Every structure is written in C-alpha cells, then in structure tokens.
Amino acid sequence: MAPLTIIQISDLHLSRTHGFFNANWREVLRRIQISASEQVIVSGDLTVDGADSADDLAWAAAELARLGGAALCIPGNHDCGEEFEGAHGQRIDATRRNRWIEHFGVEWWFRELGNWRLLGLNSQLLGSGDPAEATQLAWIEKTLAEASGSPIGVFVHKPLFLEHPGEAPAPGHATLPGPRRRLLELIRRARVRFVACGHLHQYRALHHDGIDYIWAPSTAFLVREQLPGVQNALGYVVHRLFEDGRYAHVFVRMPELTAIDLESLKGGRYRYLRDIPPSAVGAIMAEHGLAAV
Ligand SMILES: [Fe+2]
Numbered sequence: 001m002a003p004l005t006i007i008q009i010s011d012l013h014l015s016r017t018h019g020f021f022n023a024n025w026r027e028v029l030r031r032i033q034i035s036a037s038e039q040v041i042v043s044g045d046l047t048v049d050g051a052d053s054a055d056d057l058a059w060a061a062a063e064l065a066r067l068g069g070a071a072l073c074i075p076g077n078h079d080c081g082e083e084f085e086g087a088h089g090q091r092i093d094a095t096r097r098n099r100w101i102e103h104f105g106v107e108w109w110f111r112e113l114g115n116w117r118l119l120g121l122n123s124q125l126l127g128s129g130d131p132a133e134a135t136q137l138a139w140i141e142k143t144l145a146e147a148s149g150s151p152i153g154v155f156v157h158k159p160l161f162l163e164h165p166g167e168a169p170a171p172g173h174a175t176l177p178g179p180r181r182r183l184l185e186l187i188r189r190a191r192v193r194f195v196a197c198g199h200l201h202q203y204r205a206l207h208h209d210g211i212d213y214i215w216a217p218s219t220a221f222l223v224r225e226q227l228p229g230v231q232n233a234l235g236y237v238v239h240r241l242f243e244d245g246r247y248a249h250v251f252v253r254m255p256e257l258t259a260i261d262l263e264s265l266k267g268g269r270y271r272y273l274r275d276i277p278p279s280a281v282g283a284i285m286a287e288h289g290l291a292a293v
C-alpha cells in the first residue's frame with residue numbers, strides 16, 4: 001500500500017507590509033496544489049512579525065486559506081514571541097498567544113492520519129514560564145501515552161537540540177535544556193518515530209536514539225550561519241508514513257524560488273526585517289529582484 005504523504009513547509013515569513021517573500025510562497029502554493037499529499041503542515045514563522053503585528057497574522061492566515069483549509073499550522077517565534085530572556089523585547093505572553101489563536105485556532109494539535117498519530121506543539125512555550133506551558137506539557141504527556149503503540153510523528157518550530165541532547169543551551173536556536181530533557185523522555189517512552197522542525201532555515205536529517213530529527217528549510221530566505229551537516233537551500237520536506245510504521249522523508253529543493261540571504265536584504269541598515277519602514281520595502285525588493293504579490 002502506498003504511504004501517506006505529508007508536505008511540511010516552514011518559515012514562510014509572510015506579510016502585507018513587508019512582503020519580501022510572498023512571491024516565493026505563491027510559487028510553493030502552486031506546487032502544493034498539484035501535489036497529491038494527504039496533509040500540509042506549516043511548522044511556524046508564518047509571518048515576518050506576527051508577534052507584534054495582527055495584520056501579519058491576518059495576511060498569513062488568508063494566504064494559508066488558499067489551501068482550502070488543508071493546512072495544520074503551529075506558531076514560530078516570529079508569530080507569538082520567544083521563550084527565553086533577552087528575546088529582543090518579544091517574550092511569549094497571553095496577548096501574543098491569543099492573537100495567534102484568534103487567527104489560527106489552536107497553538108497545539110493532535111491528528112490521526114491512517115494509523116499514524118501526529119502532534120503539533122508550540123515550541124515557544126517550552127521553558128517560557130507562561131501558565132500555558134504546564135497545560136501544554138500535561139496535554140503532551142496524556143496524548144503521547146494514549147497514542148503509544150501507534151506510529152507517532154511530532155512537529156515543532158524549534159529543534160529540540162542542534163547536535164546532541166546533552167549539549168549546552170543555545171537559546172534562540174534550540175529548545176532550552178530543561179524542557180528538552182522532559183520532552184525527549186516522553187518522546188522516547190512513546191516510541192515516537194520522527195520529530196520535524198523548522199526555524200533554522202536549513203535542511204538537515206539527524207538520527208538519534210532510534211528517532212529521526214528532520215529540519216525543514218524555509219520557503220522564504222537563507223541565513224549565512226552554516227551549521228554542520230546542513231543543506232542551505234529553499235524548499236520543503238515530504239514525509240512518507242507507511243502503514244507498517246516505517247518512516248521516510250525527502251528534501252525537495254525549489255531552485256525556482258528567489259534565494260536571498262537575510263543579511264544582504266537588511267543591508268547592514270536594520271537589525272530585524274520588522275525594523276524596515278514599510279515605505280522602504282518596495283525599493284529594497286526591487287533592488288534584490290523580489291517580486292511583489
Ligand atoms: Fe524563520
């Protein structure tokens with residue numbers, strides 16, 4: 001029997017006012033619309049600045065609706081704020097979380113797909129101290145226990161670790177060590193097959209302790225930081241879920257997307273994309289050959 005297929009897209013970074021990457025997304029949308037995947041999953045950073053801009057969230061939700069309600073989304077740090085101190089003034093909080101929920105319905109979810117069980121989590125709650133952190137954790141524990149025995153896949157925005165579960169904290173890059181340990185314990189106990197993330201804008205496949213860890217690339221832009229073993233290209237990931245519990249995936253590069261690295265786009269003039277005045281966006285896009293949508 002043919003495996004079930006999931007298309008995972010990540011880090012779309014959509015915006016009405018800062019629409020640098022909207023044309024790339026529309027190209028990805030065309031590709032998805034002609035694919036025969038059972039499910040589309042969007043692993044966070046749907047927006048340029050949904051953490052502070054309700055309009056970015058509204059724009060991204062309207063764009064994702066072009067898939068006809070087929071996409072399951074989880075928030076990224078740019079959509080609902082960060083979990084660590086020194087998070088550039090954008091800590092996750094009730095206001096930011098509720099804004100995401102208003103546009104996308106839920107922060108975390110569970111789906112049955114064939115005999116597979118899928119969980120999507122809000123990475124930015126892990127280690128945040130937000131009251132919803134404990135609620136999500138209790139839900140993860142219960143949901144994984146109930147799904148145990150079925151093949152399980154987990155989707156998060158941030159990777160649980162970069163190289164190894166015992167590594168030093170890398171706030172801003174990976175989940176903080178405390179919640180990482182707790183989550184890994186639950187994931188191992190439930191015999192989860194794979195954990196798929198986004199956030200680093202690079203593709204990578206790691207295997208650790210019987211679990212596949214897949215980093216989906218961005219559809220929007222490249223970053224200069226090269227982590228070991230990565231492929232730095234735009235595109236998406238197709239996950240194949242076999243009925244007997246086997247799991248496979250492929251990284252699909254999309255050379256037809258405009259691949260620009262973030263630093264050259266900011267041109268040394270801005271710390272974050274959100275700092276660029278909307279009035280300056282058109283000229284920057286023209287300078288870099290980015291099409292408007
Ligand atoms: Fe991102």
Ligand SMILES: [Fe+2]
Pocket residue numbers: 045076077078157198199200
């Ligand atoms: Fe991110």
